Amino acid sequence: MVGNDLPSSSDVVQLYRSKGIKGMRIYSPVRSALDALRNSGIGLILDTGNGDVLGQLASSSSFAASWVQNNVKPYYPSVNIKYIAVGNEVDGGATQSILPAMRNLNAALAAQGLSGIKVSTTVQSGVITNSFPPSSGVFAQGYMVDIARYLATTGAPLLANVYPYFAYRGNPRDISLGYATFQPGRTVTDSGNGLTYTNLLDAMMDAVVAALEKAGAGGVRVVVSESGWPSAGGFAASVDNARSYNQGLIDHVGRGTPKRPGALETYIFAMFNENQKNGDPTERNFGLFYPNKQPVYPIRF
Incomplete structure (x- = not known):
């Protein structure tokens, strides 16, 4: 949504439906998007947003109750809210707010009879250390162990942003482009678990699974809440590489990973190129579509 030339929310939902895309993620409760999603059947990850709201959700059960009353109750179940993500790639001292915020939101949802909606948080790969080989993956900090164990009690998945790019x-020097973009040829065998890896995404995902197991939360499912590859703007950012990665991702995730075979729920970042995104030029070129709704490259969903 970080652009001044993007289609309306209703046009976006129409585009999703015309392409058969069954899942969406929005990074805060934007009313126009939530209204447009009514009765669309599209499963939604709804983020709370970072910053002040995260601290308020953690410190105040009444704030959590009003957040649910304002942002969930008016829309559910006509909007298929699957997960609420408490923060996106939270770091620093704010990480201490994640678990209390999740607890408060779960209580608020239960009080409204909405406990079918699962509450989680979205992490990036840096929460894992010793990620190679995958079987040696472990959470870098203790707060993630507590979150993992809590998710094990609620049945919610861990949401992970995973970027081989x-x-x-x-x-x-050590990672080949083909291994990162689902091209056949390179294989890596994990000396710890004996499994063979043919692509980097599987290896990164199974490092998260190993960390969950070491935290005593081996039953927690992992959802890929973001993955993608930029088509322009920097190193290895090209239309060919982006298409190879994202088509490879779509074609592969139905099979899951060596450690966890079976469908892997996955969300591609992003639907559109965003001309107002900050940072490296690649950040403005992760879209599958241009703002005029034309594809950046051919892709099959």
């Missing part, structure tokens, strides 16, 4: 960009 950034891993490859950071270490092209």
